[in-house]
Amino acid sequence: MSERVGSVRVERRPDRTVVTLDRPARRNAIDAEMVAALHEVCAELEAEPRLLLLTGGTDGIFAAGADIGQLRERGVRDALAAINSAIFARIRALPLPTVAAVDGPALGGGAELAYACDLRVCTARAVFGQPEVRLGIIAGAGATHRLPALVGEARAKELLFTGRRVEAAEALRIGLVNRVVAEPDELPAAAHELLDEIAKASSLALRLTKLAVDAxxxxxxxxxxxxxxxxFTDAEKHRRMTEFLDRRRDR
Structure with a gap:
């Protein structure tokens, strides 16, 4: 059962939270209301850590970017307030792993939102792009440092300088996404299967691994x-290793 929080829908499961961007009339463009809703979700996941699945659903759109109508009216103080980059950084810093499930376009701020997640799964019709320079601004909500980390400096510069769009097959080849599914209706299962595999691990080990990788x-x-x-002092480590040794001994 999902609950609407601002312009997102939130479904809470025992080990994960599923957040679906839900602003279809504006192609899930990221506006102030959506940012506020995502902050609310992050506060909850910081207080009670769970895995996060972030998606735009399977209707052919992840997020078309920041809301250009709002973006056009922003000035110096708005830029320095880090409206979008702050929520993306907060998502990136969540205690447990996060997965973005992308169907259709993830452009501008929408792509940066996907990059803020630890892993990405997409459909064959997904497309990523950073068109900001063509609008007279920079990709200022994370792409200038997260994209090079994902695909390498030279390729990231090409994408940031040209605004060229990257389709799913190329995104998989260059390491921008982890998995591609052929059909949109396969996307939720693929994303949850990845989270199921992650959920088999020790929660504390996951948290510390994420901290180490991101440090x-x-x-x-x-x-x-x-x-x-x-x-090494965690009871969960002792339990898991004991079970492993018992299974090996019983073979």
């Missing part, structure tokens, strides 16, 4: 050592 290079190996030290 700056200078934090390693110290962060890895401290994280492992914490996990």
């Amino acid at each position: 700056p290079a200078a934090a390693h190996p110290q962060l890895d050592l401290v994280s492992q030290a914490v996990l």
Whole structure:
């Protein structure tokens, strides 16, 4: 059962939350109301960590970008307020892994929203792009640093400089997405299957792994050592390893 929060729908399951962007008349363009709703969801997931599936549904649109009508009227103070980049950074920093399920266009801020998630699954008709320079602005909500991390600096610069769109097959080939499904109706199952695999892991191990992967290079190996030290004292680690050894002994 889903609940409407602003311009998104939220479904809460025992181990995950499913958030569906729901502004179809504006092609799920990211406006202030949607940003506020996503902040509300993030606050909940920070207080009670669960996996997150973020999707636009299977109607052929993920998010067409930021709401251009609102964006056109924003000034210097709005840019410095980091309206979109702050919520994308908050999604990126959520304690447990996040998956974006993308059907159709994910453009501008919509693409940056997908990049903010840890993993991406898409349909064959998905398309990603950063057209900001053609509108006289930069991709200022995460693409300038997240896109190079995903596809490499030279390819990211090409996409950011030209605004060229990337279709699903290329997105998979260059590492922008993790999986592609042929048909839209296969997307929810594929995304949940990926989350099911993640959910088999220790929650604390997932949290510390995500912290380690997202940490700056200078934090390693110290962060890895401290994280492992914490996990070595965790009862869940002892239980899981005991079960593993028992299964091996029973073969």
